[in-house]
Amino acid sequence: MDLRPRSHPTYLAFVVHRVSGLLLALFLPVHFWALGSAIQGEARLEGLLRWTDNPLAKAGETVLVVLLAAHLAGGLRVLALEFLGWRARQKDMVAASAGVALLVGLVFLFNVV
Template sequence: MKTARSHQAYWAFLGHRLSGLALALFLPAHFYVLGMALDEARLDRFLKLSEMPAMKFGEWGLVLLLTLHMFFGLRLLTLELLPWSSTRDARLAWIGWGFAASMAFGFAFIAGVI
């Protein structure tokens, strides 16, 4: 018996919601750093920290969260606003393609392509 939590759409829903929550939690830190730009010396000290591997990993995670949220959000908009005459499998394919695209963007970022 298949439960709702084992369905791909549930995981896409959860990925979209959790990535949105994580991005919302990131925003205050982002605004704080933007506020540092008013003091050039303070911003330069912070930017030196951004060269650390842990910060690079965090930036990669941020790109991954942004692309996951974007592609899963586009999936939801498509499901809600466009007529679907295709099969259920086509709608599920959006989940796989969205996840694959977000991973591709994440790996392109870590490789220095973007």
């Protein structure tokens, strides 16, 4: 029986890690489709690259980078818990993971725009 409330930061970190992983897995077929356009010819790739200049595509790229950073930071947090035994500082690790993910997303956003 789980005695921790669902609003606990570690539960929220668990959810963010799982949801980000699921969304990244759903993105993979789109990514492979985009890579496949490079094989189909220069004109098709050029059309795709022009489409990525769209502000909606830029926003999607930023969300993707935040998802990647959140999933990586969450995975590192889980590894630290399993191998280092830092159970007393779980809330600090959750906050650090979220901060790193948002910082990476902001850096990417400001470099892209």
